[in-house]
Amino acid sequence: MKKHTNIIITAAASLLIVTLAGREFIKNHKKEHNDKTSINVSENTCEDIHDTSIPDTSISDTSVADTNTPDTSTSEAGILDQTYENNKEQFYISEIPDDIFEKMQGKSYKADCTLPRENLRYIHVLHVGFDNQVHEGELVVNKDIADDVLEIFKELYESGYQIEKVRLVDEYDADDEASMSDNNSSAFNFRFISHTTKISKHGMGMAVDINTLYNPYVKTVDGELSIEPANAADYVDRSKDFSHKIDHDDLCYKLFTEHGFEWGGDWTHSKDYQHFEK
Numbered sequence: 001m002k003k004h005t006n007i008i009i010t011a012a013a014s015l016l017i018v019t020l021a022g023r024e025f026i027k028n029h030k031k032e033h034n035d036k037t038s039i040n041v042s043e044n045t046c047e048d049i050h051d052t053s054i055p056d057t058s059i060s061d062t063s064v065a066d067t068n069t070p071d072t073s074t075s076e077a078g079i080l081d082q083t084y085e086n087n088k089e090q091f092y093i094s095e096i097p098d099d100i101f102e103k104m105q106g107k108s109y110k111a112d113c114t115l116p117r118e119n120l121r122y123i124h125v126l127h128v129g130f131d132n133q134v135h136e137g138e139l140v141v142n143k144d145i146a147d148d149v150l151e152i153f154k155e156l157y158e159s160g161y162q163i164e165k166v167r168l169v170d171e172y173d174a175d176d177e178a179s180m181s182d183n184n185s186s187a188f189n190f191r192f193i194s195h196t197t198k199i200s201k202h203g204m205g206m207a208v209d210i211n212t213l214y215n216p217y218v219k220t221v222d223g224e225l226s227i228e229p230a231n232a233a234d235y236v237d238r239s240k241d242f243s244h245k246i247d248h249d250d251l252c253y254k255l256f257t258e259h260g261f262e263w264g265g266d267w268t269h270s271k272d273y274q275h276f277e278k
Contacts, residue, residue, distance in 0.1 A: 090136070141205045156252065166184070209275050
């Protein structure tokens with residue numbers, strides 16, 4: 001009986017040991033399985049993100065530079081010419097629109113203006129500003145020079161010639177000093193030549209002023225030097241080298257004179273470096 005009891009105890013102990021070992025094995029196997037599963041999930045997640053992501057279509061820095069940098073074999077004029085071709089409808093001549101003519105009343109077109117409205121033309125252009133951006137411009141000129149002026153502004157634009165502002169002088173209440181001091185380029189303004197009683201070429205719509213601050217009107221009056229605009233004293237000495245100076249080498253001078261205009265910078269009794277007239 002005692003022997004039988006010992007056998008039972010021994011068998012129970014063996015069963016307990018096997019059970020505990022089995023539990024440990026299962027626990028370790030489960031942990032190993034979970035660890036592997038975790039690793040696989042992580043790896044699969046990365047693979048999924050990589051496989052399903054949108055393909056990288058970004059351009060390298062070098063490619064961006066190549067895209068944005070003009071072809072050095074193409075001149076700046078050629079590049080701007082393409083812009084002109086895309087915007088050539090912005091260069092046009094018309095009779096003065098009613099809304100524009102209304103704004104001119106009592107300003108550039110004064111009550112005593114001797115020039116009939118039908119003798120004037122409205123010109124719309126684009127021009128390259130000092131910021132190298134394209135801007136719209138407006139001019140009113142005599143019909144006799146309208147075609148020439150439009151062609152000149154086309155060529156200036158295509159060449160990238162910088163003109164800061166091209167606004168109707170009426171935006172300055174036809175105050176020529178205010179317009180010039182703001183470096184505005186303009187044309188028609190019924191007025192008299194400074195210090196005279198003669199109607200200005202501008203009063204007949206037969207003159208255009210370009211980059212007026214940098215190219216002032218200079219004349220000695222009663223022994224004193226008169227500068228217009230008054231804030232242009234730094235640009236009176238034409239021997240100095242500065243930007244936007246009109247001289248015989250300047251494209252603006254060349255184009256206007258090629259179209260038969262006279263340059264005020266060639267006058268002897270005074271100098272009007274901004275001024276081109278017919």
